[in-house]
Amino acid sequence: MQAQCEGTDQPSGRTAVEARLQELITEVDGLIDAVRAEESRVAAEISRVAPNHRDGAVNLVHYAELRQHDIRTVQGGLASIGATRLSTAEPAVLARLQAARNVLSAYNGEPLKYTDVEVRDAFALADDILEDHATELLGYSSEETHSRIMVTLPTEAGEDLDLVRGFVAAGMELARINCAHDGPEVWKRMIDHVHTAAAEYGRDIKVAMDLAGPKVRTGRIAPGPAVGRARVTRQDTGRVLTPAKIWLTPDDAPDISIPADLPGRPTLPLRVEREWLEALAPGDEISFHDNRDAKRKFVVTRQENGGVLAEGQRNAYITNSTLLESDYTKTRVSGVPPTEQRLRLQRGDTLLLTDDPAPATPAPGRTPRISCTLPEAVRAIEVGQRVLFDDGSIAGRAVEKRSDGEYTVVELRIDYAGPNGTNLAAYKGINLPETVLPLPSLTEEDIAAFRFVAEHGDIANISFIRDTDDVAFVLDTLEEIAAESADPERVRRLGIVLKIETIPAYENLCPVLLAGMRHPNLGIMIARGDLAVELGFDRMAEVPRLIAQMAEAAHVPVITATQVLESLAKSGLPTRAEITDAAYALRSEAVMLNKGPHITDAIRILHTLSTKLGRSQRKNRQMLRQIGSWMPEND
Incomplete structure (x- = not known):
C-alpha cells in the first residue's frame, strides 16, 4: 500500500484550502454578476417606482434573483471561515455579497475587491429606509418596540367611546375597520372615537380600512321546518345545571330583547297573545305538548320590559302550532323562525x-x-x-x-x-386556489368604500390581489378618486396595503411588489388565514417567513394578520403556542388583532411582549442585549 502511495500527487492541506477559497470566490462573483444582470434586465420596471422606493426596488430585484439560486454550499463554505452566511442578506443583498467577497479576498491574500464606500453602512441605511416607510404608513411605534399593534374595531366601537379609550390605554397603535360590515355612518363614528381617544392620550393613531374584494360564497339553502328548541344543560351524571328557557313577548309589539344575563343554552323567543301574556305572574305554570308530543311544564320566573321568562327542567321542541296553557286558558305560539339547513x-x-x-x-x-x-x-x-x-x-x-x-x-x-x-x-x-377568476380586484361596493377611505381614513387594505394587473387597477382607481377629490394630494398620500392571501399573489410576489412600489406609501399584509386555506397548513411554517423576507428586501413594511392571540381574545386565556406565534409576528412592522370579548387583555399582553422583544430582535436578526438573568450575583 505504501508503495502504491509513493509518487502520487497528494495536495497539501494548504493547497486544498486555497482551492476551496478559489471555488468560493468564483461562486460569490457569479452571484454578484447574476444580481447585477437581473437589475439591468428589469431596469424599465425599476424606473417606474416612486423615488422613495428606488433603493428598495433595486434590492428587491437582487434578492429575488439570489433566491433563484441554491447557495447552501456557499453558505457552508463562508461559515467555515467565519464569514457571513448570507442568511440575513435581505436589507442589502449586493453589499452583503460584496462584504463576503472581501473576506474571501483577505483570506486569499489579495487586495479587497470592493471599496469601503460600497459596503459600509448598507444595512443601517436599509433599516432607516424601512423604518421611514413604516412610520409614514403606520405611524410612530413606541421607542422600545419595532412593531405596532393594529386592533380590529367591533361594531360597538361606533357607539362606545369608552371601549375605544380602553383599547388606546392598553396599547392600540393602529385601528382597523372591516368594510364588509356596518356602513359609512358607523365607520365615521368609529373614526371619530379613535381620534378623540388618541388625542386624549396625546397620540396619533391611524385608521386602516379593509376593502373586501369579490367574495365567492355558497348560495342559499332552503329553510327547514319552523321548530325551536329550549334546552337544559346537564352534568355528566344527568343532573340539570341550567334550565331550558323560553322568552314570551306580545305578538302585536316590536321584538323585546332577551335579558343578557341568562346562563346556559340560548333562550328560545316566542310570541303569544298579549291578553294571555299579561295574565301571567311569577310562579305560574305553563304546560304544553311539544312537537314530539312530550308533555312539558315551564314556570314563570321573571317579568321584564314587557316580556316574560319561563324555565323548565326538560328539553322542549316548539313550533308555531304549539298550544301553551296556563290557568285553563290557552294561546298558540307564533314567531318561531325556520331552522337553518345545512x-x-x-x-x-x-x-x-x-x-x-x-x-x-x-x-x-x-x-x-x-x-x-x-x-x-x-x-x-x-x-x-x-x-x-x-x-x-x-x-x-x-x-x-x-x-x-x-x-x-x-x-x-x-x-x-x-x-x-x-x-x-x-x-x-x-x-379556488387553482382557478383563474375573471374578476376585478375591486367590486363596485369596494370602490364606493374606497372613496370613503380616501376621504376619512389613512390606509386602504386591499383584498384579492393576484397579479400586477390587480395592483394597477387599484392604483388607477385611486388616481380617479384623487382627480375628483377636493383634496387630491391627501388621496394620493393614502396608505395602500396589499393583502397577500392568494396563491397567485404569493407566486407573483416580486412583480406585485414592484407594481405596488409605484405608490409611495405602500405596505403588505400577510393574511395567514386565507393563505393557509389556499396553500395548505403544511406550507404555513415557511410561506409567511418567505413573504416577510421579500418585503424586507423591498424595504416595504409588513402587517402580520390572522389569529394572533385569538384564544386569549376570545376566551381570556392564551395558549403557549400562540404566545410563541405572537413573538414571531412581532418581527413585522405591525401585528393585527381581531375582535373578541377579551381583546383589551390581548392588546395589553401583546404590548408587553412587543416591549420585551423590541430590545432583543430586529426583523430576523437577534440583538444581543445583556441578559440580567444570567449575570453572576454580586459578592
Whole structure:
C-alpha cells in the first residue's frame, strides 16, 4: 500500500484550502454578476417606482434573483471561515455579497475587491429606509418596540367611546375597520372615537380600512321546518345545571330583547297573545305538548320590559302550532323562525356546484347541489382543479363540468372533511386556489368604500390581489378618486396595503411588489388565514417567513394578520403556542388583532411582549442585549 502511495500527487492541506477559497470566490462573483444582470434586465420596471422606493426596488430585484439560486454550499463554505452566511442578506443583498467577497479576498491574500464606500453602512441605511416607510404608513411605534399593534374595531366601537379609550390605554397603535360590515355612518363614528381617544392620550393613531374584494360564497339553502328548541344543560351524571328557557313577548309589539344575563343554552323567543301574556305572574305554570308530543311544564320566573321568562327542567321542541296553557286558558305560539339547513358532506361524497341561483334543497338519498354567489367563478372552474369551502373545512376536486340547460354544473368529489362528516351552510366562503377568476380586484361596493377611505381614513387594505394587473387597477382607481377629490394630494398620500392571501399573489410576489412600489406609501399584509386555506397548513411554517423576507428586501413594511392571540381574545386565556406565534409576528412592522370579548387583555399582553422583544430582535436578526438573568450575583 505504501508503495502504491509513493509518487502520487497528494495536495497539501494548504493547497486544498486555497482551492476551496478559489471555488468560493468564483461562486460569490457569479452571484454578484447574476444580481447585477437581473437589475439591468428589469431596469424599465425599476424606473417606474416612486423615488422613495428606488433603493428598495433595486434590492428587491437582487434578492429575488439570489433566491433563484441554491447557495447552501456557499453558505457552508463562508461559515467555515467565519464569514457571513448570507442568511440575513435581505436589507442589502449586493453589499452583503460584496462584504463576503472581501473576506474571501483577505483570506486569499489579495487586495479587497470592493471599496469601503460600497459596503459600509448598507444595512443601517436599509433599516432607516424601512423604518421611514413604516412610520409614514403606520405611524410612530413606541421607542422600545419595532412593531405596532393594529386592533380590529367591533361594531360597538361606533357607539362606545369608552371601549375605544380602553383599547388606546392598553396599547392600540393602529385601528382597523372591516368594510364588509356596518356602513359609512358607523365607520365615521368609529373614526371619530379613535381620534378623540388618541388625542386624549396625546397620540396619533391611524385608521386602516379593509376593502373586501369579490367574495365567492355558497348560495342559499332552503329553510327547514319552523321548530325551536329550549334546552337544559346537564352534568355528566344527568343532573340539570341550567334550565331550558323560553322568552314570551306580545305578538302585536316590536321584538323585546332577551335579558343578557341568562346562563346556559340560548333562550328560545316566542310570541303569544298579549291578553294571555299579561295574565301571567311569577310562579305560574305553563304546560304544553311539544312537537314530539312530550308533555312539558315551564314556570314563570321573571317579568321584564314587557316580556316574560319561563324555565323548565326538560328539553322542549316548539313550533308555531304549539298550544301553551296556563290557568285553563290557552294561546298558540307564533314567531318561531325556520331552522337553518345545512348539507352534510363526507369524504367520497359528490357535490354539485352550480351557477343556478335556486336554493339548495337537502334531501336524503339525493346528490347535494348548491349554488355560488358569483356565477363567473363556477364557469371558470376546470376539471381537476381544487375547490375548498368554509375556510378549507371541506375540500374537493372537480371531476366533471357540464351544462344543465342555461346553467353550468361542476361535479366535485369530496376528498377532505371531518372524520364523521362536516356541515356546509349557506353563504360560506369558497376558495379556488387553482382557478383563474375573471374578476376585478375591486367590486363596485369596494370602490364606493374606497372613496370613503380616501376621504376619512389613512390606509386602504386591499383584498384579492393576484397579479400586477390587480395592483394597477387599484392604483388607477385611486388616481380617479384623487382627480375628483377636493383634496387630491391627501388621496394620493393614502396608505395602500396589499393583502397577500392568494396563491397567485404569493407566486407573483416580486412583480406585485414592484407594481405596488409605484405608490409611495405602500405596505403588505400577510393574511395567514386565507393563505393557509389556499396553500395548505403544511406550507404555513415557511410561506409567511418567505413573504416577510421579500418585503424586507423591498424595504416595504409588513402587517402580520390572522389569529394572533385569538384564544386569549376570545376566551381570556392564551395558549403557549400562540404566545410563541405572537413573538414571531412581532418581527413585522405591525401585528393585527381581531375582535373578541377579551381583546383589551390581548392588546395589553401583546404590548408587553412587543416591549420585551423590541430590545432583543430586529426583523430576523437577534440583538444581543445583556441578559440580567444570567449575570453572576454580586459578592
